[in-house]
Amino acid sequence: MSRKLFEPYTLKSLPLRNRIVMAPMTRCRCAEGDIPTPLMAEYYAQRASAGLIISEGTPVSPKARGYLWTPGIYSEPQLAGWRAVADAVHSAGGRLFAQIWHVGRVSHNSLQPDGEAPEGPTDEQPQDAGCFAIDADGNPGNVPVSRPRALDLDGIARVREQFVQAARNAIEAGMDGVEIHAANGYLFDQFLNAKVNTRDDAYGGSVENRCRFLLETLDQAGAAIGLERTGVRISPNGRFNAMPEDPEMEATFLYLAAELDRRGIAYLHINDQATFGMPAIPDGLIPKIRAAFHGPIILCGGYDADRAHGAIGEGFADLVAFGVPFIANPDLPARLEHRWPLNEPDRDTFYGGDEKGYTDYPFYQPE
Ligand SMILES: Cc1cc2nc3c(=O)[nH]c(=O)nc-3n(C[C@H](O)[C@H](O)[C@H](O)COP(=O)(O)O)c2cc1C
Structure with a gap:
């Protein structure tokens, strides 16, 4: 079998120790003020044998938030926290991109500055969408999202600039690049979707218009830090966060x-x-995307080593990202390479809490 997954790869000019990527995963464990903690630095450093780590979604502003305890990337204390995470990952020989994020319409007033409405492409409130916020009894929990207000043109310009600043901040904090989160039913995905984005201005309607916000943001972030350090995540046909079929x-x-x-x-x-x-x-969609996009492709979602080898061998993926397996296996690359057994993930500790289910998964001890 091909060993490419385990061999070094150069992402543009960034050398990676292998083609295994740790997928971005929100774990809701940061400190008051949405500040990354030393425990988070330990968690990421434990997983630095991945070729590339993509951080959990990191909101670009207070209005970008859709969950409690997600680490931001817009204040000085947050940047100091990320600097410690980046240093820990680099000391362990790893690479780190920040996933920069705005949840758009899937948020709750209690997560917004001054209890304001969330902001999205339109003021339509998605049905059956929840977010992790403070419930009616004042406790953390899953609550229905609040009615958003539509971003006007000034709002779009403001959010675009916040992404650009977040990209600069990630580099200033010592990270290797950024991934713009345009997947999973959050802000940019909402703009991309023809059923959700019913705007009648330059940002809605045609395919070109629905892609405009993301592409303008990408261009400006790229101008600030280099397009070769800026990636994009998408989830075609995704329905998470109450996204309709498009x-x-x-x-x-x-x-x-x-x-x-x-x-x-x-x-x-x-x-x-x-x-x-x-x-x-x-x-058939991945081969069509591959034919249109010739740069590095990362595939994610339900991969194991055999599927990953297949995707790389067929030329559809250059790298493969693993999510849940990385939660439970800090040493996942070695376990995949040597076909060692995997730890089972504990789903009750995915979101929120302390080191339990976070930094206490054991590394494999060969006999
Ligand atoms: C606990 C948890 C948190 C996640 N948070 C994010 C996130 O912040 N950003 C994102 O793009 N995807 C997020 N995802 C999706 C993962 O990146 C990945 O796409 C998904 O788990 C599928 O890959 P897998 O089958 O290897 O787990 C999350 C997944 C899990 C399980």
Whole structure:
């Protein structure tokens, strides 16, 4: 079998020790003020044998938040926290990108500054969408999202600038690059979706208009830190966060792939939500995206070593990201390479809490 997954790879000019990526995963364990903690630095450093770690989603502003205890990337104390995380990962020989994030319409007033409404492409409130916030009894829990207000053109410009500043901040904090989160039903995915984005201005309607916000943001972030250090994550056909089926899905993502190709970005990261219990990416779409986008592709969603080898061997993926397996196995690359058994993940400790289910998963001890 090919060993490519375990061999070094150069991402643009960034040398990686292998083609294994730790997928971005929100773990809701940061300190008051949305500040990354020393425990988070330990958690990421434990997983630094991945070729590349993509951080949990990191909100670009207080209004970008959709969960309690997610680490921001806009205040000085947050940057100091990220600097410690980046130093710990680098000391352990790893690489770290920040996933920069705005949840858009899937948030709750209690998470917003001054209890304001969340902001999205329109003021339509998604049905059956929840977020992790303070409930009516004042306790942390899953609550229905609040009615958003539509971003106006000034709002779009403000959010775009916040992403650019977040990209600068990530580099200032010593991280190796950023991934713009355009997947999983959050802000940019909401703009991409023809059913959700019913705006009638330059940011809604046609495929070009629905992609405009993401591409403008990418271009400006890229101008600030280098497009070769800026990746993008998408989840074609995703339904997470109450996203509706989009009849223009394929046309949208193929247009986007071609636009990303022209820009020479760090990578295109494609998440299949099938492991979330959602519909999979339709057969045949990944090869079409591959034909349109010639840069590095990361595939994610339900991979094991054999599937990863297959995807790399067929040329659809250059790197493969693993999510849940990395939660439970800090030494996942060695376990995959040597076919050692995997620890079982404890789903009760995925979001929130302390070191339990976070930094206490054992490394494999060979006999
Ligand atoms: C606890 C948890 C938190 C996650 N948080 C994020 C996130 O912050 N950003 C994101 O793009 N995806 C997030 N995901 C999705 C993962 O990145 C990944 O796409 C998903 O787990 C599928 O990969 P897997 O089958 O290897 O686990 C999260 C997944 C889990 C399990």
